[in-house]
Amino acid sequence: xxxxxxxxRDRTAWEELFQDAGRVLGTSQPAARHLLVGLxxxxxxxxxxxFRLSSRFHRRGWPFLSTLATRLNLAFHGCQIHxxxxxxxxxxxxxxxxxxxxxxxxxGSEATLFQNVTLGTRSFLGGDYPRLGNQVMVFxxxxxxxxxxxxDGCRVGAGSVVLHDVPEGVTVAGAPAxxxxxxxxxxxxxFSRGQ
Numbered sequence: 001x002x003x004x005x006x007x008x009r010d011r012t013a014w015e016e017l018f019q020d021a022g023r024v025l026g027t028s029q030p031a032a033r034h035l036l037v038g039l040x041x042x043x044x045x046x047x048x049x050x051f052r053l054s055s056r057f058h059r060r061g062w063p064f065l066s067t068l069a070t071r072l073n074l075a076f077h078g079c080q081i082h083x084x085x086x087x088x089x090x091x092x093x094x095x096x097x098x099x100x101x102x103x104x105x106x107x108g109s110e111a112t113l114f115q116n117v118t119l120g121t122r123s124f125l126g127g128d129y130p131r132l133g134n135q136v137m138v139f140x141x142x143x144x145x146x147x148x149x150x151x152d153g154c155r156v157g158a159g160s161v162v163l164h165d166v167p168e169g170v171t172v173a174g175a176p177a178x179x180x181x182x183x184x185x186x187x188x189x190x191f192s193r194g195q
Contacts, residue, residue: 019089020048023110047077047096051087058083085119087111088134095140104129107136108152114140122146133168 024044054069066083074080078097081087085101088109093099098116101107104127105119113119117138119130122145130144133152138144144162154166157173157180166172171180 016052016089017045017049019109020052020091021045023090023092043077043096044093047073047079047081047093047099048091050076051079051081051083051085051091054081054083055085102129105131107132108134110135112137114138114142114158116141118143118145120145130162 021042024042050069050073054066054073057063057066057069070080070083079093079099081099081101082103082105084103085105085107087101087105087107088111090110091107092110092112093114094112095115099113100118100120101113102120104121106129107119111132111134117140119132119138120143121128126146128147130146130148130150132138132144132150133154135152136150136154136156138156139158139160141158142156142160142162144150144156146163148162149165150156150162151166151168151170153169155171156162156166156177157171159175160173160177161175162172162177164176166177166179172178173180
């Protein structure tokens with residue numbers, strides 16, 4: 001996996017958490033007291049907080065604390081996001097139960113992942129993880145696996161299985177996923193090539 005960008009190194013855990021909480025609370029600058037109340041009341045904020053915590057512990061070389069934060073996220077929210085996953089600020093997990101994000105996954109800023117979303121590899125030994133752009137929304141019960149790329153502003157419909165790259169701003173649905181509004185027989189790989 002590539003090293004952290006300068007922007008990622010400069011962002012503090014608190015900045016990321018405030019941006020995550022701001023999306024849940026509907027404000028760009030939540031007050032600290034709103035954040036504390038939100039950690040208890042809103043599973044979306046709690047799940048994002050525990051992921052950010054586990055990620056920071058991992059980066060500092062504290063594997064026990066990183067694993068503990070990951071396990072707490074699983075126990076409290078049913079959410080399993082690997083500490084090595086790279087997720088930009090503004091993460092929104094409206095219903096975090098069942099969300100699984102693998103170790104090599106990269107997600108841009110302002111992503112929304114609904115319940116039972118899986119972002120992972122195609123095999124146990126594989127290193128082929130998905131990369132999602134900014135402002136990507138993945139609806140419930142969807143699976144994005146393998147080294148696929150989802151461009152900025154993509155939408156993945158509920159219950160979809162994404163196996164191919166999705167261009168910027170395109171909405172896909174189905175198993176396997178195909179672009180909405182296209183001919184029924186056109187696959188994502190054909191769509192990406194412009195056929």
